[in-house]
Amino acid sequence: MFLSKAELDALDLQIARVHSTTGVRIAAAEIGKADTYEELPWKAFALGVSLAALAVVGADVLRPQWATPHLTMLSTAIMLAAGALAALLAIFVPAFGRLFLHAARCELEVGQYAQALFLRRELFKTPHRDAVLILVSRFERRVHILPDTGLNGTVGEAEWQAVIERMKPALRQARTADALQAGLAAVEELLVRTGHKGGTGADIGAPEPLIEEKGA
Secondary structure: OOOOOHHHHHHHHHHHHHHHHHOOEEEEEEEEOOOOOOOOHHHHHHHHHHHHHHHHHHHHHHHHHHOHHHHHHHHHHHHHHHHHHHHHHHHHHHHHHHHHHHHHHHHHHHHHHHHHHHOOOOOOOOOOOOOEEEEEEOOEEEEEEEEEEHOOOOHHHHHHHHHHHHHHHHHHHHOHHHHOOOOOOOOHHHHHHHHOOOOOHHHHHOOOEEEOOOOO
């Protein structure tokens, strides 16, 4: 859906290795978008109309002799067209749409999507409640790591945040495969360092292939 077959194969092999090395069920996911963000086109529309209106008012001040009923109608059409163009850009150009999206909203929506995915995939069904979900959302360019409760005693929030920090440079450049590879490597190091070791196949089950979803 988003990644090439070579990238998918490489990530699946890395997931299997982390799974085997640590004995922890690792799930890595990439989604297109965590929410529809229906307000973004309207915010862009308002900005486009406002900027066009400012330009029209400025032109009227500089050239008052231009003010005619016909020109007033044309000015209104220009403002609406500018708003519509901005709204379309917010829908079809992710980088422009993100300009109208608050960081806190991003974190909330990506976190909620991760929780829903964790439950939907039943990642909690491990003997020691020690599964880990690493989720990357392409539109928001955000990472959310959701560990199960069995890891709370050995791995702290600051350590998970350090994993996210290692993923951010690649994610800023929209290199999601590289970001996931960096995250998986960091999670493997972290779990090994905190005493997690591989078990038998019956103990840990089969590794989880990379999850790709369109999202909202």
